[in-house]
Amino acid sequence: MLPAVRGGPGPRKRSAVFYNPAMAADRDLAVAFVGALARVRPAPRTGWEMLAATGARGLRLVEETGAFGAFVLTEANPEAFRVLSANARGRPGVTVHASDARSAVPGGPFDYVDLDPYGTPVPFVRTALDAVATGGVLGVTATDMMVLAGAQPAACERRYGAHPVRGRLGPEGGLRILLAFLARSADERGRSVRPLFAYVRGHHVRAYLELRDGHGIAPVGAIVPETWSGPPLGGGAPVGPLWLGPLFDAELVAALEVPRTAARPREVATFLERVRAESTVDVPFYYEPNTLARATGVLRPPALASLIEVLAARGYRAGRTHARPEGFRTDADRTVVAEVVRALGRG
Ligand SMILES: C[S@@+](CC[C@H](N)C(=O)[O-])C[C@H]1O[C@@H](n2cnc3c(N)ncnc32)[C@H](O)[C@@H]1O
Structure with a gap:
């Protein structure tokens, strides 16, 4: 048995192929998020990690938050699934499935669904949106930043139906394109989303969204340079559709704490301090x-x-x-x- 991952009991085995240490602080933030959620509202009791790899994220959520009574993890790759099964063995309430997360929904609806792919989450979004209970939360990552942040505009149009922001504000543009895409996809399914905690970090973006039944009025639209009085977005063409509403739920963000079990406590503390201050000026785009x-x-x-x-x-x-x-x-x-x-x- 390998030693526990620093940052809590965590998975008992790691795979060089499927465990990405660069995402350790991001998994800390996931633990912080679920902890904060449990402080401001009834804690999520059921969860599904759609793309679990070795379970580093999902099993940390189960063990370090203590919130979940039942948690399912699915993984399609046989090698990763072997490690996942070993890591999950003997953990109460945890079940694992070797299956394709796009087609085989393991029960639900769930209070919390996590979607953490390599690249784009688009192929999994419909299944994910349908699997979240009303009032529940979807946590979603995208790492296809070349596409979202403006380096491949044609691919962005194809994948997200949006014209990206290029240049230094491209990554935030990417986060807002992803949120707009999720809002539109939810609307097509008669549901609505509200970001609780959505951020840009390194080479990925990540959002935690509350799901509700029924159509809402989503603050989604294009930014037209002629009428835009915020930070210049470069280029003369309209960008978007983008999510133009808040990225943060101020109450939830105020309740975020560095987990006792954090793998990167200092990094997470600085990040959370910044986000807490930012949640009081939650407007699109920034100046330098x-x-x-x-x-x-x-x-x-x-x-x-x-x-x-x-x-x-x-x-x-x-x-x-x-x-x-x-x-x-x-x-x-x-x-x-x-x-x-x-x-x-x-x-
Ligand atoms: C980025 S990794 C997940 C990392 C994990 N969430 C963590 O924090 O350690 C994505 C995983 O999704 C798996 N995967 C890809 N397509 C899948 C599918 N259709 N169904 C289930 N798993 C899939 C891959 O094998 C890979 O292990």
Whole structure:
């Protein structure tokens, strides 16, 4: 038996092929999310991890949150499934299936469904949306960032039916394209989604969404450069459809805590601190002092803290973002932001 993964009891065996250590902090965040969920509402009792690999995510959720009475994990690859079965053996309430998650739904509906693919989640989305109980949560990852973040616009049109944002704001554009796609897919199934915690991180995006029955009014639309007064998105063409609503449920985000069992506690603490502050300025896209200085002809980029302070003193909301260390969000118009940059440049 191999030693437990740092970050809790976790799976007892790991496979070099199917265990991705780069996602350890992301799995910490999943544990933090379910923990927070259990603090602000009735905890999820039933769960399904559709693409479990060795179980590193799902089994951590079961063991480290203590929330789930029943948790199912499916995995199609025989080698990964062998390791998964060994890892899951003897764990109360846990069952594993060697099956294709697109076609074989192992029961449900579930309070929590996790969809964590290599690449795009698109082929699994319909099954996932149907498997979540009303009021339940879907956690979904996408790692096809070349497509979502603007490097392959034709593929983005084909896969997500959206025109991507290119350049530095591309990854957040990708997150918003994924959310818009999920909102439209849910609507087609007579359901609606609301993001509780959605973020950009390294080479992937991840969203936790609450599912409700019935059609809702989703804040989904294209951004047209001529009428857009937020951060410049580059290029002259409309982008989207994008999710233009909040990324965070402020109450839930306030309840997020670094898990006692975290594998990357410091990384997770910094991330959560940023997200908690950001949830009070939850508007689409962010500015950066360097690009603002270039755009306004100011020689030295203003300090991030000064920009936030001056905007707040003028009555706007402004705060740092998780999406980029030197970025900030504000509900001030682009013209107001430029004026503040020039004023700071003179000062
Ligand atoms: C990114 S890995 C999952 C990682 C895991 N969630 C974790 O955090 O360790 C994706 C897994 O999905 C499996 N998979 C791919 N297509 C599948 C399908 N149709 N049904 C079930 N499993 C599938 C792959 O074999 C792979 O192990």
